[in-house]
Every structure is written in C-alpha cells, then in structure tokens.
Amino acid sequence: MRLSELTAKKTSNQKTLIPYITAGITDNWGDLVLAAADGGADAVEIGLPFSDPMIDGNIIQFACKKSLDAGYNTQLILEGINSLKDRVGIPLIVMTYYNLLFARGLAKVAFDLSTVGVVGTIVPDLTIEELDPWRNESQANNLDNVLLVAPSTPSSRAAQIANLSTGFIYALGVMGTTGIRESLSQDAIANVTKIKELTEKPVLIGVGVSTPQQAQQAVQYCDGVIVGSALVKLILDKSDEPELPKFVESFVKDYKTAIV
Amino acid sequence: MSEDLSKYLESYTPLLPDDKGKFGKFGGRFVPESLVNACEQLQIAFDKFWSDPEFKNEYLNLLHSYGGRPTPITFCGNLSELLGIKLYLKREDLTHTGSHKINNVVGQALLAKRMGKTHLIAETGAGQHGVATATAAALFGLKCKVYMGQVDAKRQELNVFRMKLLGSEVQEVTSGSMTLKDAVNEAMREWVSRVDTTHYCLGSVMGPHPFPYMVREFQSILGNEAKIQFKELTGGDPDYVVACVGGGSNAAGTFAGFINTDSKLVGVEAAGGAALSYGRTGVVHGMTSKLLQDETGQINEAHSISAGLDYPGVGPEHAYLQDIDRASYVAANDEEVLEAFLMLSRLEGIIPALESAHGLAWIIRAAKAGEIPKDKTVLLTLSGRGDKDVQQVLSILQLRQDEKGNF
Numbered sequence: 001m002r003l004s005e006l007t008a009k010k011t012s013n014q015k016t017l018i019p020y021i022t023a024g025i026t027d028n029w030g031d032l033v034l035a036a037a038d039g040g041a042d043a044v045e046i047g048l049p050f051s052d053p054m055i056d057g058n059i060i061q062f063a064c065k066k067s068l069d070a071g072y073n074t075q076l077i078l079e080g081i082n083s084l085k086d087r088v089g090i091p092l093i094v095m096t097y098y099n100l101l102f103a104r105g106l107a108k109v110a111f112d113l114s115t116v117g118v119v120g121t122i123v124p125d126l127t128i129e130e131l132d133p134w135r136n137e138s139q140a141n142n143l144d145n146v147l148l149v150a151p152s153t154p155s156s157r158a159a160q161i162a163n164l165s166t167g168f169i170y171a172l173g174v175m176g177t178t179g180i181r182e183s184l185s186q187d188a189i190a191n192v193t194k195i196k197e198l199t200e201k202p203v204l205i206g207v208g209v210s211t212p213q214q215a216q217q218a219v220q221y222c223d224g225v226i227v228g229s230a231l232v233k234l235i236l237d238k239s240d241e242p243e244l245p246k247f248v249e250s251f252v253k254d255y256k257t258a259i260v
Numbered sequence: 261m262s263e264d265l266s267k268y269l270e271s272y273t274p275l276l277p278d279d280k281g282k283f284g285k286f287g288g289r290f291v292p293e294s295l296v297n298a299c300e301q302l303q304i305a306f307d308k309f310w311s312d313p314e315f316k317n318e319y320l321n322l323l324h325s326y327g328g329r330p331t332p333i334t335f336c337g338n339l340s341e342l343l344g345i346k347l348y349l350k351r352e353d354l355t356h357t358g359s360h361k362i363n364n365v366v367g368q369a370l371l372a373k374r375m376g377k378t379h380l381i382a383e384t385g386a387g388q389h390g391v392a393t394a395t396a397a398a399l400f401g402l403k404c405k406v407y408m409g410q411v412d413a414k415r416q417e418l419n420v421f422r423m424k425l426l427g428s429e430v431q432e433v434t435s436g437s438m439t440l441k442d443a444v445n446e447a448m449r450e451w452v453s454r455v456d457t458t459h460y461c462l463g464s465v466m467g468p469h470p471f472p473y474m475v476r477e478f479q480s481i482l483g484n485e486a487k488i489q490f491k492e493l494t495g496g497d498p499d500y501v502v503a504c505v506g507g508g509s510n511a512a513g514t515f516a517g518f519i520n521t522d523s524k525l526v527g528v529e530a531a532g533g534a535a536l537s538y539g540r541t542g543v544v545h546g547m548t549s550k551l552l553q554d555e556t557g558q559i560n561e562a563h564s565i566s567a568g569l570d571y572p573g574v575g576p577e578h579a580y581l582q583d584i585d586r587a588s589y590v591a592a593n594d595e596e597v598l599e600a601f602l603m604l605s606r607l608e609g610i611i612p613a614l615e616s617a618h619g620l621a622w623i624i625r626a627a628k629a630g631e632i633p634k635d636k637t638v639l640l641t642l643s644g645r646g647d648k649d650v651q652q653v654l655s656i657l658q659l660r661q662d663e664k665g666n667f
Contacts, residue, residue: 051558052441052544054448055292061435073556098290099543103557125290125543129280150294152455161293175294176453 003091003120003144003167015259016204016224019231019252022047022063024072026239030080035245037090039252048077048096055124057179059229074104078116085117095122110137120144120167128161146170149195151187162199171195173208179229184214192222212258219259227255265320265329268484275519281469283580289468291546298455303470305375319367327362328355330485338607343627344634349642350486359644360482360510361392365461367478369396372459379403379458383447385412385440386568387419388644389463394428404428407447409439412567419648437561440571444545464507465575468546472575476512483517490639497521498639504618505529506569508578510643525587527578528622530569533562536582536589549576565594566614592621600624613644
C-alpha cells in the first residue's frame, strides 16, 4: 500500500490516523508498530533517532536519547523495519533529520529505505530550497516526500510546498516543538485552512494533537492527524509492562474511534 | 575623545554568501519550516540596516563609546625574542565585557530593537557570549534569557552570576550532553515558539543563513581595524594572521580584514573539538559544515580545556576557506594551551582566555619547529581575557605544583 491511497481515502471522506513511534524506544518497538496497525492506524511514522533533534520537545528528545543509548542506529532500525514489512499491512513512513540521510549517502539510504518497505520520508530540517538532492533520490526509489507547512509559512510559500509535497501535506499544529498541549491551537486550524485553500492533496495536522478529543476537533478542518508525543509518553511510562503492545493498540483505537 | 570607526570599514570588501546563504557547498538554511520565515525576516532586516549609514554609525559609535573600540595592537617583545618571530596581539581582551563577543551582540541587539523585538535569547558555552548578550540586553532595555548547558554552567559559575547580575535569566540545559551544542538546540526550540517577540542572538558564525554571514559582518570590525592598524605600525600586512576557532566568530571577523591580502590565515581549534581538522561534512544547527560525528551521523560531543571551543561543528565560512585553501586549520591540545596561557601571563603580563591561548599554543609550536620562519610577522587575535579561566587553571596547576608551590 502506498501513501497515494490516502488520497483515495480522502474522496470517500475517511480521516487518516498516523501514530509516531521512535524506533528503538523499547526493544520490542517493532511489536508496537504492529500494535498501532492493529489499533487501526492508517500508516505509522517511524522516527530514526538523532542526537540533536531540533524540532522535538522533551518527550521525543528523551525517546531518541534512550534509543541511541541502547545502541540503535540506522542499520539496526532498517533491519527492524524490514522484519515488519510483510506483517504490518499499512504504509510505513520514516521521520528523521537530514544528517542521518546525508551520513549514509542519499542514494544508498533512499534505496535501503525502499528495499525495507518504507514508502516515504519526513525530514523536518530539509526546506524546499535544499530539497532537490533528496527529492531526486526519493523519486528514483519511489519514496514520497512529505513536506511541512508551518503556521508562519506565508501562503505563497505554502503553495510551493504543497506542490512539491507527495503523499500528503504535514501541517504543523503549533509554532513550537513536538509535545503535549492542553488544547488544539488556533494556529493549527488557521494553518490547515490556509493549506486547504491551496491544494487538493490531503492535509494532516501533526504536532500539538494530544488527545482523541483534539483529534476529533482537528479532523473537522483537515484529512487526518499525526499523533506523536502523547503516544511516545505512554510508551515511555509503560515501557516495562508486558502489556505495552495492548496499551498502544488501545491508545490508537481511541483516536481512530474519535475521528471516524 | 571620539573616534569615528567607520574609516576602518571604508575599504572592506566582504566575501558574500550565494542566494541560498552558502559559501561554496557550506552553510545554507536547514531549519524546520517554522523558522524559515523568521530567518528570512532577519535576513531582510539585516540587509536593510547594514547598508543604512545611520544604523552603521549608531553601531560603530556604540562600539567606540560603550565597547571601547578601537582596541590596540600590542607588540610582544619578550615572546618575539624567545620565538624568533615578531608577534603582535589584537587586543579584544580590552573591550567591554572582555572579549570580541561584544561586537556581535551590540549589532544584533540594535537590529532586534529596529525589528521591534522585545526579547533576546542566546546560547552560551563558556559564558562569554551569554555575558555579552546580557550586557547588550541591559543596555537596550530588552528582556534576556540565556541557555547554557548544565555542565558548562558548573564550569563557569561566575559567568552565570554575571549574567544574573546584568538582569538576565539563565536557563540551564539538561538535554543531550548538556553543553554548548545542546544549548543551541534549546535556544532554537525556544525561538520557534517565541519568534514574534524574540530575536535569537546567536553567538558565532554558525547556524542557518543569515547568521554566519551576519555575525561575521558584525565581527569584521575586528579584522578591518587590525589590518589598518598593522599597516600603520609596520608598513605592511602580517605574514601570518592567527585566531582560535570554536564556532569561529573571532577568526571570521579577523580573517575578514585580511581575506584580500597575501597574509597566511591560520585558525586554531581545540584538539578535542576540531571539526575542521577531524570532522566530516554534515548538517546540524541549521547549516552544512564540517562536524564531529560518528559514521551514522550522530553528532559527537567536543571536549577541551576551554568551554568556549567545545563545539562539534564550525562556521560554514571556515569550512569553505579550508576547502578553497585560503585558510588553514590546525589543532592545539590542552597541555600546550596551558603552557601558552602561562607564557603570555609571565612574559607579557597578559592573562589570555584559554580559547585565545590555543592560537598562541600553535604559534609557539610552529615557531619552534621552524614552520613559521624566523623574523616573520604574526598577528594573533587575543579574543578574550583570562579572568574567567583563572579558577579552572588554578585547580589544574594545583595538581602539579612542587613543594615550594611553584607551577
């Protein structure tokens, strides 16, 4: 299944749910991805941890550090994803920072990602001005480039980004880092409203969607949500519990129910 | 008595980045989309004001009346005799707050004010840039918050207190390695969420465009003064121009004055933070540059005797100058830095910042090895004074003093 099928869903007015999980957050992180799929996720965003995650708040920073300290690296995580590819049944997207791609070599890592079944990437520190090298390698390997639009992005620039983004458009829900927020921000609504006027492509809100209620509210304005920190916090809090995959499944199910 | 500093910039021809903010393949703008607009606004404001004579005059007048510029060049007779070269120091240690950092913060604070910002945030390693930013914030009536890795805050307790005395908040950073690189991350994160009211007063020639270019321009007064002063003093240009490099702001400002001369430009890194000597090209903190990193792209921590040079990256312009062979970059280890620190103190009566002592350490080594030939003229930027470091040096020297208490 490819990200383009999200577009197909959009016509039938179904909403999309994409949970984010940091690879290596626990040794059974692969099971957590499968559990998210069982809970009704439409795709899963897998984070490749970076030492200097500029756009991430405390929770995901901690998850990245925990994973790196446990010895996870790009190669191990690719192998982990590879072991999921025949079982997961939904698209897997990789989110990481540009230096990890750059260090492995853009051509090599695009090929590797594609080989293990990844369908697209989100690289938050890669702006459209610097996108070409990665876009070329992505296209050569059938990987989508999901691009971000911020509340501060002017409409003219948002239109350019929307045009270049494939799969869907990632609308940042806050001016700030990833993290748990009390409520869905006005910025989030204004941002998706701005983007929807510019494109027919699906638009998902990520960053700042922290409860099923906020997700339900968000999808009144857009095509789906990405849920990161709230899920990562749950995983960190319950990482020692044998029932962790069940918790993840039920967490995802709650969001899915809320946005249907 | 007033002196017009603008004469020092009259014949300055800056090296300009391309339209993506790059020097060759280095630099650029690798930031989350939420910061792109802020970077663009800053670039527009900087371009506008830096070419505005009124802004430039106000900036230069402040550097004179408040910052203490121009700083002198001092000939080091005793060290010169010992080393068989002619050694000159550009005395940034004599500025207000005691380092070249004041040049940059006065410029950025003035710019922030013109942009209508009410808050400054800054990162700091050794604390010099934090103190300078706190100083400028006090002067301009801006609220200020300085991010400092917890490890650095412990090493530089007095600077933490200085910042607080100046009315700034100091936020200790406990993420990652709790040093300068993490303070940069945290300041960037804070900037994203407060971009409407807040200017990020970045302390070195690093980060996303326009910071590397802007900070170098604000530091270029250093090198341009030095070039003209040196010519007045000796009739020519120095054979060697030397400066220490962490992020590389004092070196960038120094080299700016000599980029179009025949002077050999030498940047001296800390051996434990030598991105140019040992690093590989990569992307962090909004820029492409040389970085200390592992083979998978995780950024390494830097380690040296001076917190101010503990940075795993370097400004992109330096990576470019190295790439085109216009400047060379070498590394000095902690032991020879300590020796240089002691020699300058004892032979010239100048206690240098440990950062600046790196430059001298290389000069001593190179002169002794004949790498710098006899009688050549060497200009070293003494980027800061060593007061902040004496406690740390004391604790190191106490470990090796003899029974009479001699070091």
